[in-house]
Amino acid sequence: EVQLVQSGAEVKKPGESLKISCQSSGYSFASYWIGWVRQMPGKGLEWMGNVYPGDSDTRYNPSFQGQVTISADRSITTAYLQWSSLKASDTAMYYCARHTTHFDLWGQGTLVTVSS
Amino acid sequence: QSVLTQPPSASGTPGQRVTISCSGSSSNIGSHTVNWYQQLPGTAPNLLIYGDNQRPSGVPDRFSGSKSGTSASLAISGLQSEDEADYFCAAWDDRLNGPLFGGGTKLTVL
Numbered sequence: 166e167v168q169l170v171q172s173g174a175e176v177k178k179p180g181e182s183l184k185i186s187c188q189s190s191g192y193s194f195a196s197y198w199i200g201w202v203r204q205m206p207g208k209g210l211e212w213m214g215n216v217y218p219g220d221s222d223t224r225y226n227p228s229f230q231g232q233v234t235i236s237a238d239r240s241i242t243t244a245y246l247q248w249s250s251l252k253a254s255d256t257a258m259y260y261c262a263r264h265t266t267h268f269d270l271w272g273q274g275t276l277v278t279v280s281s
Numbered sequence: 282q283s284v285l286t287q288p289p290s291a292s293g294t295p296g297q298r299v300t301i302s303c304s305g306s307s308s309n310i311g312s313h314t315v316n317w318y319q320q321l322p323g324t325a326p327n328l329l330i331y332g333d334n335q336r337p338s339g340v341p342d343r344f345s346g347s348k349s350g351t352s353a354s355l356a357i358s359g360l361q362s363e364d365e366a367d368y369f370c371a372a373w374d375d376r377l378n379g380p381l382f383g384g385g386t387k388l389t390v391l
Contacts, residue, residue, distance in 0.1 A: 200380070202326075209284065209385040210318075210326065210369055212377075226379055260325055264380070266373070267316040267331040274325050 167191035169199075169261055169272035176278045177251050184247035185275045187261030194242035195219040198264040201235055201246045204274075205257045215264055216244055251279045285309065285370050285383035292389040298358040301386045303370035305351050309381050313373040315353040317346055320367040320385075329368070330355065357388075365390045 172186040187199065201213040214225040218237040225235070237244045244261055256279050262268035286304040293299040303315065317330035328337050330346035333353065345356045353372075357364055367385045374381035 210371075210382040212380045212382065215379070224379060226377060262326075266314060267328060267371070268318070268326070268380070269328050269331070269337070271325040271327065 171272040174276040199244040200264040287383040309374040311351040
């Protein structure tokens with residue numbers, strides 16, 4: 166089955182680090198961009214950045230550049246989104262999605278809650 | 282422009298036809314194709330329309346997309362209660378150098 170499966174919900178404190186994952190199956194992982202999309206509570210969708218697992222080329226939305234790191238490991242067909250120092254404002258649902266000219270395959274989402 | 286402009290809400294009764302607009306600029310909708318996503322309550326978004334007016338396999342033909350200049354529209358005919366969801370438009374943006382989403386429209390079926 167063609168799918169993206171994300172890691173489970175996380176509860177963290179401000180200042181902590183975090184890495185969430187998105188594992189693909191059923192298609193050639195290296196051949197498609199994977200994007201990360203943020204949805205803050207009750208809000209819309211925001212593109213954070215993309216990674217191309219074939220060569221690890223990475224593109225960022227300027228609003229998120231320097232705030233997060235996007236990466237991929239071809240050997241285990243998994244993409245990652247990580248923070249080195251979380252803020253309360255990072256509380257949101259995060260989705261990974263396969264990207265061509267559109268996002269045609271989505272993960273189920275990972276809820277990240279940052280609270281002291 | 283940080284987002285494409287959509288009305289925050291729309292509504293209709295079962296069987297009606299509703300349209301949702303999406304307004305952009307020459308750097309996004311005016312130069313690139315438009316995609317639409319449906320997000321049912323408590324679930325991940327799902328591709329509804331791509332390439333301005335193409336439906337992925339499994340999407341009913343009640344859903345249709347169109348584009349003119351720097352604006353696009355999603356039309357839903359024969360409205361059903363299961364269509365109650367948030368709808369987002371999106372297009373590649375040359376200034377962002379990435380995909381730009383609309384703010385979303387919450388569709389209520391009365």
